[in-house]
Amino acid sequence: MGLRKRVKPQRQPQSHRAAPVSELAGGRPSHASGAVAAAAAADGGPARTGSSAVQQRGTRTFPPPGGAGDCPGVGCGSAVPSRWPCRLRSVSMAAGLMLAAVLALAQAWCVNSIHENLLWFSKLMEVEREISFRTECGLYYSYYKQMLQAPTIGQGLWDLVHDNMTESKRTINLLERMNIYQEVFLSVLYRVLPIEGYLEPIYFYIYTVFSLQAVYVIALYLTAWLLSGTWLAGVLAAVWYILNRVDTTRVEFTISLRENWSMPFLALQVAAITCYLRPQLSALLKRVMVWLVFVTSVCFCLTWQFNQFILLVQALVLFSMDALDLISARQVTTLYLVQVCSLLCVWLLQFCNSMILGSLVLSFIMSALFVKYYQPGLKSGGLLARLAKLVLHTLLVLSLTGILNYFTKKALQVRSDEHIFKFIKSKFGLGPTRDFDASLYLCEDAFGPLPMDTLERLGGTLLLYPYVLTMGGLIAVLAVVALRNLSGSKAKEASVAEEERKGGGGGGGGGEVAGASAILSPDLAYNLLHTLFFGLLAFSTMRMKYIWTGHMCAVATYSVCAQEPLTLVLRLIRCHSKTMIRIIRCVVPLVLIGCLYVKFWPQIMKEVSELREFYDPDTVELMNWISSDTPQRAVFAGSMQLLAGIKLCTGRVLTNHPHYEDRDLRERTKQVYQVYAQRSPEEVHRVLRAAGADYVVLEDSVCYERRHARGCRLRDLLDLDNGHIMDGPGENDPDLVPAANPRFCEAVKTDSPVYSALFTQAFRNKTFHVYRLKKKRKRGSKSSAEPTRTH
Secondary structure (H helix, E strand, C coil), rough: CEEEEEECCCCCCCCCCCCCCCCCCCCCCCCCCHHHHHHHCCCCCCCCCCCCCCCECEEECCCCCCCCCCCCCCCCCHHHHHCCCCHHHHHHHHHHHHHHHHHHHHHHHHHHHHHHHHHCCCCCCCHHHHHCCHHHHHHHHHHHHHHHCCCCCCHHHHHHECCCCCCCCCCEHHHHHHHCCHHHHHHHHHCCCCCCCCCHHHHHHHHHHHHHHHHHHHHHHHHHHHHCCCCHHHHHHHHHHHHHHHHCCCCCCCCCHHHHHHHHHHHHHHHHHHHHCCCCCCCCHHHHHHHHHHHHHHHHHHHHHHHHHHHHHHHHHHHHHHHCCCCCCCHHHHHHHHHHHHHHHHHCCCCHHHHHHHHHHHHHHHHHHHHHHHHCCCCCHHHHHHHHHHHHHHHHHHHHHHHHHHHHHHHHHHCCCCCHHHHHHHHCCCCCCCCHHHHHHEEEEEEEECCCCHHHHHCCCCCHHHHHHHHHHHHHHHHHHHHHHHHCCCHHHHHHHHHHHHHHHCCHHHHHHHCCCCCCHHHHHHHHHHHHHHHHHHHHHHHHHHHHHHHHHEEEEHHHCCCHHHHHHHHHCCCHHHHHHHHHHHHHHHHHHHHHHHHHHHHHHHHHHHEEEEEEEEHHHHHHHHHHHHHCCCEECCCHHHHHHHHHHHCCEEEECCCCCHHHHHHHHHHHHHHHHCHHHHHHHHHHHHHCCCCEEHHHHHHCCCCCCCCCCHHHHHHHCCCECCCCCCCCCCCCCCCCCCCCHHHHEEEHHHHHEEEEEECCCCCCCEEEEEECCCCCCCCCCCCCCCC
């Protein structure tokens, strides 16, 4: 498949509309005490106590957040009459939400325009549109198509639960095995809504995915707003996300990929957790946020098979916050239980999928809660005692997690996720490097370390520098706060803060420590550790960068737009007036947005207007031949990527497919791939017949692969797994031996009697060679004449 340039009139693709969600409070709460408390008080800092109109601090009073004293994102030092605060706050919030919707629509329009212009999607034939859903994307979309073609919704669901087309000789429950509830939901919605005459099914599908990008932008916008206390931070975060599209999303090329469905829900969940952890939040809003966390967690887990590993990282973030006393015991227990309930709901919806019960995250949460319950004195004593207890606590939790997970998997016979742990072991040199499944991942760039050119691109959009500044400052504050908490001086700090409140502030050492704690509130600490943990994950595995870079846009706005760091900096230069802080909080993000507009607007317009078209005649020819010249129940073997397209375009039965989360399927895939190994025709015929194959499709791009270096080509992985010497110049391990047979995908084209007795060429073009498997004759029987080929 390729893209070639085309010439066509300029057209504006249909954009999408996304409704704004959630609700924001005005300014960011501040818990300043000591030196920083005095500064925040003098500058009109946004301290909050429930819904009170003013807050007492010493002998002075201050207006509430969002009023005349602290307009979120507006009112840069302008004098506002006292009767206007509520009106101004409402206007400011409405303006912020409106801008969130506008930027969300801009992202949806941008990715839709690029998708349309690169493929000329509106002018493609139906088979070409379906081929554009590459690899596993085609497999997922085929179930949406299958549900639409079913006579009734009930019959469509029955066929998914009792599927015998995806894996030959097997009947599987697709709703249990795969995360395809989104395809089911969309197909039902399309059949119910009266839109069939106005919108084609394929457009309904892709428009929904692009609309989720709008939801993603809104979620990042809200997170940045919550962290920095101004909607200008949300605008900057959204602009950064759109400009860094190469590193924040790949939705326009891989529409059906599970992460494109799930990432918006993860971003909404992070926004809800951020709001939930905001200090002095009302009880009602806390309950609302807990339910929002639960709903978004269920949607996230239901739409991505790797949900357990993402939630595990999130659980480690909460564990770290709890260990460093950055979050209350009630809050961490609540969030743990929300994660557990989310996974159990998905477990029920996926017909009691044992892989969920055997997940590491469930074992970790259960272990953390159990050990925490039986260690009531964990957070008592001096620094050395606390450190010793913390190390012991961590070791106990990790040990119990391993034991519990081991026995759970043994009891449930869970082996579906073995390849993930093999990959992790091989990646860090802890296991064998010749394992076929692990090598398939290790040899792909997406599962390698993060390339350094990613940081160059992020720096080019001015995102990297404020992010590094934010992380550097907050990590330093985190170290101070953690040391204070572990040393047991929290009560001492409270006493110092009370004395300063009564005496007007002393500015001693205790005040500096208290000031550090004031900056690192629980919501900010969560986002700091979230971006830190997922940043480490992104550096180790490039595919995980899409979780990190999106959240990175929200965190980077803190050093630019938040009041607390600006107050600290201006105090150092003795220029920390309320007016100056307001002006800087407005001017700096506006200047950044202006610079980004001038630099990147022409580039974006050029990118969205570049005209190319989809061009893959060989694959189109293959799909048309299969549809017209092979039986409806014919079984096809081949590469996982190609078979997904065959399933979507022709509806034929497959031997294997790209959804790799099943141990038996992985073993069958390795056996089918022997067509690219140095195996005898009898061996290849036997394994293909065992899989039920009637036809096998050989691809020159795989047989003569040049995309990967030697040692990572598919034929090399098979040779290593079979103990054979790899072909081509280069070194081989001493235990490898020469193969007794030539490479099957090359030798079968010679049409020698030993091959023609078992395989008949049925179709060929410049890219594909299709062979029909003959029934193997008994020994001693005379061979018949060579059958006629079809083209």
